[in-house]
């Protein structure tokens with residue numbers, strides 16, 4: 001079939017919207033009509049060329065929602081008409097990683113997914129002249145139709161609005177999951193969230209759900225205060241306005257350091273501050289941000305010797321097929337909020353405006369509706 005897609009032809013260039021060829025689903029795969037997709041910072045990271053694993057030409061996008069149109073041979077858990085969210089972290093429920101119960105990093109299709117290919121080592125997308133186009137994070141939601149392995153699709157409530165719950169495909173789950181699955185934050189804790197963007201706001205609402213007593217937000221951009229307060233921030237700190245040592249200021253503000261700190265900036269200097277602002281003896285610092293190629297973190301080992309813990313989280317530690325449908329239900333039941341964070345809705349033709357708004361710091365989430 002043919003479908004419309006925004007294609008990343010090369011790093012550093014705007015996406016080009018064009019007709020592309022899409023082969024039908026092979027065994028274990030599913031053809032999905034994407035109804036809406038968010039534009040995440042990580043798409044920008046890859047498009048910019050900063051992602052060392054970025055491959056081109058490719059169809060980016062990993063925060064979508066849509067409807068199953070056709071199932072390949074052997075697919076048993078989905079049928080045409082089901083509403084789904086594609087998962088860049090699949091859940092096969094059979095590999096050593098899934099069975100460990102200790103991680104969400106299913107490895108069943110890791111190597112081909114990382115090469116922009118389906119599990120059989122080929123791509124379903126091509127240009128009209130036959131040039132192959134690679135998949136991205138196993139999702140490629142910047143196409144109106146895409147093919148996704150069955151194990152990388154979460155079946156969701158069919159009443160959920162695509163243009164809102166697509167955000168659960170990355171940002172919402174990453175932020176809330178970092179609190180619930182990775183930090184396992186408890187009622188009455190104190191927390192600091194560095195970076196109040198599309199991920200950080202969801203960390204805030206995760207902390208509010210978990211019953212945190214104090215939620216400090218840290219950002220250089222004071223335009224973020226209003227939205228962050230709406231999502232549960234109790235105190236705001238602008239590092240550029242702190243006189244003296246930022247760590248000391250945050251430790252004093254949290255009466256000895258935070259039980260949990262979260263980096264949602266991707267800046268390795270911020271990651272160090274976050275670790276050191278965690279409480280001596282038990283504070284945990286969770287890295288969510290993806291740092292530029294070659295960047296390294298550092299701190300004095302004594303920070304860890306004295307009980308602080310450094311952790312990281314991918315997709316909020318969520319097991320996608322199990323957890324994503326539940327998060328969709330939380331949204332439908334009003335337990336979490338998404339709508340105010342969708343600041344812009346665009347047509348596919350205007351997808352590059354979404355990247356411009358992100359660069360200008362003017363959007364939280366831009367969503368493309370097909």
Ligand code: NAD
Nearest residue numbers: 041195196197198199219220221264266288289290314315
């Ligand atoms: P964003 O651009 O919307 O937000 C980043 C925020 O950090 C902005 O508000 C910015 O003003 C603030 N900031 C930047 N530098 C700062 C500094 N030095 N001190 C304080 N604040 C600072 O980005 P986002 O979509 O929220 O993504 C955040 C990070 O999370 C990115 O690195 C992204 O790649 C990563 N991410 C990780 C996962 C994962 O699974 N681990 C998933 C999605 C995104």
Ligand code: DAO
Nearest residue numbers: 042105106110170290314315
């Ligand atoms: O299993 O080795 C692996 C890779 C898992 C990739 C997880 C990616 C998480 C962070 C990237 C940001 C997502 C938008």
Ligand code: ZN
Nearest residue numbers: 040042170171
């Ligand atoms: Zn993302």
Ligand code: ZN
Nearest residue numbers: 092095098106
């Ligand atoms: Zn697995």
